[in-house]
Amino acid sequence: MFLETSGSAVLGLLLGWAAFHRLSHRLPSRLLVLSTAVAGALFGGFVTHSALDPAGLLPSLLGAVVVSAASLSLLLRPARRLRRHSAPA
Numbered sequence: 001m002f003l004e005t006s007g008s009a010v011l012g013l014l015l016g017w018a019a020f021h022r023l024s025h026r027l028p029s030r031l032l033v034l035s036t037a038v039a040g041a042l043f044g045g046f047v048t049h050s051a052l053d054p055a056g057l058l059p060s061l062l063g064a065v066v067v068s069a070a071s072l073s074l075l076l077r078p079a080r081r082l083r084r085h086s087a088p089a
Helices: 002-022 030-051 057-073
Strands: none
Touching: 002 030, 002 057, 030 057
């Protein structure tokens, strides 16, 4: 269980760092991105471990990566701002 927890946290940090490095113009602050990635990975690892207890380490880490990526996707902002033009009178 300790290996799953620490592995999930490390994977979350790596995924958060990679996302911030590649998409920094579309993400909020680095601290928010990293903490969201780690929290998502820990939650995903916990849910996967609870659902598939005898499955082992690999499915738990895979669940951690999936939930962490889903959590990070919620932080993305649009690439460009939409301009709203007012209709002529």
